[in-house]
Amino acid sequence: MPLIDTHVHIDFYPDPQKVARQYEALKIYTMFVTNLPELFQKHYSSFKQFKYVRLCLGFHPQVASEYELNESLFKELICKTRYIGEVGLDYIKEHTDIKNRQIKAFEYITSPLINKGRIYTIHCKQTEDVTLDILKENGVKHAIFHWYSGKVSTLEKIIDNGYYLSLNPKMLNTQNGLKIIDRLPIDRILFETDGPFAKYNGQIVYPSYISKIYSDFDDVIPSFEQIVFKNFRRLLIEKDLYK
Structure with a gap:
């Protein structure tokens, strides 16, 4: 049964092509997120022929202090992928103008013009309520909340809206992470490494580590591999219903 990794920052690895080939050789279905549409454009041709790899078109909220979203480029590139990420909101420590820039970008990225049933991988650090409201207002059908660490009350709303949450190894080592895991119904669970940022035993995660x-996770969620594969397969089927 193939393994799944829904959130990887491939361009932050020392040798992205080598890591991508490892994912492909191990038959691990993988979503490579990008932080800017310009980076998606740069890497698209490198990964478009891979069977197990999907490159996501993204605009990370933390880059909003340096860059404005190039909406025309984003719109031009959207036809090349059914996967969007990393996108979301993260403005608690930012000035009001950066907050407004993030919200404007996220509202555009999730707009009906863009979403059309695409799968989103979502960042929402201390902004989970606003993030969820925008997703719902824009009718986004398929979202994966990446490394969720927010309020349990909002978590329940995320689940009620049919969205997924991707778990990474760091969550097994924190009280809050385990609390989130304990609250999740098994049909909303996916997996991510968040490589190369979320370390495993103090080391950068590579594809060969994922089976371990x-x-x-199997010690905490029995049949974890089967659950994640089933959920990811369902998500792909749902995505194709809304083209």
């Missing part, structure tokens, strides 16, 4: 990380 799945085993660690």
